[in-house]
Amino acid sequence: VQLQQSGAELVKPGASVKLSCKASDYTFTEYIIHWVKQRSGQGLEWIGWFYPGSGSRKYNEKFKDKATLTADKSSSTVYMELSRLTSEDSAVYFCTRHEGGLVGFAYWGQGTLVTVSA
């Protein structure tokens, strides 16, 4: 199982950015992908999930106006778009696959650093 995330982004305040998480070595439509935020030197925050099998998604209320999750089945890629960026959005963003059942986040991407700066 591999989750390959897109490279670091430097974006201006007020802009949007779209991060990608490309899955390989498993059936893409069978597992839910979650996204997690980690600000520098701080803890982890759960953003939400996307299920490629059905296209359904769920957000942490805190991020419902900030993040939009989508996917492209043809390339086995899940995307997270972050809008109206501020310095509070500067962080590393991880995608992670939920195993379903009782086991949780067993596989993680390497993370994408987003820096919001003028």
Place this chain on the structure above:
Amino acid sequence: DVLMTQTPLSLPVSLGDQASISCRSSQSIVHSNGNTYLEWFLQKPGQSPKLLIYKVSDRFSGVPDRFSGSGSGTDFTLKISRVEAEDLGVYYCFQGSHVPWTFGGGTKLEIK
């Protein structure tokens, strides 16, 4: 939201020592289906978190048996029986029982 509180913030240990990390939730994290979705992760600098324990006490594949999880309801503990150098890093507890899913603030395991 369920607040997950970890103690201590920092845990200095000598190699070979036992280490114990506590995680308390602000409310019961027993899911309506009867399961408790409590997990423990280890994150090393510059890396993504690694799953150690799921469902309170089950070790994930490949995790050494010196790691053990216990607890119920709102009180949970991760124990490392004999700390090795590769165990150093930040440990996080996590609850996936109630939305929004939440992580603890982290405990840094470091050399004394």
